[in-house]
Amino acid sequence: MRGATQAKFVVGAIAITLAATACSSSGSSGSSSGNGVVNAIWGTPQKPLTPGNTAEINGSKVVTSILQGLITYDPKTNAVINQNAESVTTNDQQNFTVKLKPGWKFSDGTAVTAKSYVDAWNYTALATNQQTNSSYFSSIKGYDQVAPTKGNPTAQTMSGLKVVDNNTFTVALTAKFSTWPQTLGFLAYDPLPESFFKDPAAWQKNPVGDGPYMIQGGYTAGSNLSLVPNPNYAGTTKPENKGINLIVYTDPTAGYADLLSGKLDVNDVIPTGDIPNMQSDLNGRVINEPTGANTTLSFPLYVGAWNGANGAMLRQGISMAIDRNTIASKILHGSVTPATDWTSPTLGESGGYKSGLCGDACVYNAAKAKQLIDQAGGIPGGSMTIAYNADGGNADWVNAVCNSINTALGNTKACVGAPTATFNDYLNKMSGFQMTGPFRTGWGQDFPLAVDFLQPLYTTGAPNNFSKYSNANFDKLITQGNEAPSTSQANALFQQAQLQLAKDMPVAPLWYSNNLAGYSANVSNVQMDGFKNPVYWAVKK
Known part of the structure; x- marks a missing residue:
């Protein structure tokens, strides 16, 4: 599946995962008048705006606006909403028939057909x-031939995908996968027009999609972006505004100042120091509610000092040395909830959430933490850094985590924060396995199922497995969960997989994220979805 995750990250990538919080004024803030165009904060995407290559939140904000696939999820309940899908049916939970609603078109007027999906999935x-x-498609027959673990592909398309007619295609999976239809709202499953395959580079500069918006004036990395309503859009999320100006910021403080002045209408990157005053600053125009995302502390298991014989004990001790409750309330001002597992409580029992799976390692105990760390041989080299991106408002909580660890160890120099200037540079370091100590990670769901928080991040070789964790039992439990005949049986296996994570602690859960955003007096009906994205189409101005 994802990974992003999600995205994402495989079964998911939107990546990242990392709840990207990059932004500071680039200068052009747009008009604050009631022209119907909404000005929203944005950061530069890591990669071109293709559904197969988008695994972080800045890219996701655009891709999910200009492309739409078979289903979406209700912003408030996570319930599945059929968009281009008329139906997704199966008799055996392994072979599926997808029927499309006729009449859908891309913004260039060409038809959205079964081939639009099959070609896009094969390309990714x-x-x-x-x-x-790519690995989001690993459950489809023939994936191992188009993306072998070693050597070159022996096929160009997956044998499990077949076009039946313009509005029907079939999907054959390698094994039973009872929840597969529920994953199809992730952006990797979006269709692409024929123009993309003729010249992908040209399409990336002027993307054509079937979503509620289309890009006006093309796309240039690092520049602001203009979204306008797509007149050909046939789904249920029709824009309530005349467009969205996405404005690049590299400093969240400047973005917040522009929100207060009315130059920005929607801002979902709030500096930590401004959280306590948001309600009064914005006269109550604040969103602070749970969402399907979390923040974690990853350990570089590709560095020998962090993955020795006593590595798990060391990592558990560091996790236990973090006073999550105090940091959540005093530093992050109630905008997060201390984590006790690796998923999100917004999933609910039906989505696979179960509290407490992290065990004692997620409960602050300074004395026990010091005992474990000392027993493991101490922090490698006597001190450690926690890496993070400086443009995302992370400095305060990283410093607080280090202070908590230092207090537990009785050593004021045991831990210190190590900032990287921009989110893009940080992603490149992380994906290039260049970290030397613990580093900030996070995940926003691609779809509301527990497996999306696990498979793309912790299975062996997964694209968002930035710690390089590998455990055969964990991998087996994820596979068994995907093949389980019911969601409840699948969830039980995914919870067992989390117990393996608790034993190995490659990544320490820190807290569950809230959607935190503010909006100007110029707009109304501002919402956030379960993926940490503003619901742009619903904003009225």
Whole structure:
């Protein structure tokens, strides 16, 4: 599946995962008048705006606006909403028939057909196209031929995908996968027009999609972006506004100042120091509610000092040395909830959430933490850094985590924060396995199922497995969960997989994220979805 995750990250990537919080004024803030166009904060995407290569939130904000696939999820309940899908049916939970609603068109007027999906999925899966979200298709027959673990592809398309007619295609999976239809709202499953395959580079500069918006004036990395309503859009999320100006910021403080002045209408990157005053600053125009995302602390298991014989004990001790409750309330001002597992409580029992799976390692105990760390041989080299991106408002909580660890160890120099200037540079370091100590990670769901928080991040070789964790039992439990005949049986296996994570602690859960955003007096009906994205189409101005 994802990974992003999600995205994402495989079964998911939107990546990242990392709840990207990059932004500071680039200068052009747009008009604050009631012209119907909404000005929203944005950061530069890591990669071109293709569904197969988008695994972080800045890219996701655009891709999910200009492309739409078979289903979406209700912003408030996570319930599945059929968009281009008329139906997704199966008799055996392994072979599926997808029927499309007729009449859908791309913004260039060409038809959205079954071939639009099959070609897009095959393009993303094919290893030579080097798409981040390729592994989302690993459950489809023939994936191992288009994306072999070693050597070159022996096929260009997956044998499990077949076009039946313009509005029907079939999907054959390698094994039973009872929840597969529920994953199809992730952006990697979006269709692409014929123009993309004729010239992908040209399409990336002027993307054509079937979503509620289309890009006006093309796309240039690092520049602001204009979204306008797509007149050909046939789904249920029709824009309530005349467009969205996405404005690049590299400093969240400048973005917040522009929100207060009315130059920005929607801002979902709030500096930590401004959280306590948001309600009064914005006269109550604040969103602070749970969402399907979390923040974690990853350990570089590819560095020998962090993965020795006593590595798990060391990592558990560091996790236990973090006073999550105090940091959540005093530093992050109630905008997060201390984590006790690796998923999100917004999933609910039906989505696979179960509290407490992290065990004692997620409960602050300074004395026990010091005992474990000392027993493991101490922090490698006597001190450690926690890496993070400086443009995302992370400095305060990283410093607080280090202070908590230092207090537990009785050593004021045991831990210190190590900032990287921009989110893009940080992603490149992380994906290039260049970290030397613990580093900030996070995940926003691609679809509301527990497996999306696990498979793309912790299975062996997964695209968002930035710690390089590998455990055969964990991998087996994820596979068994995907093949389980019911969601409840699948969830039980995914919870067992989390117990393996608790034993190995490659990544320490820190807290569950809230959607935190503010909006100007110029707009109304501002919402956030379960993926940490503003619901742009619903904003009225």
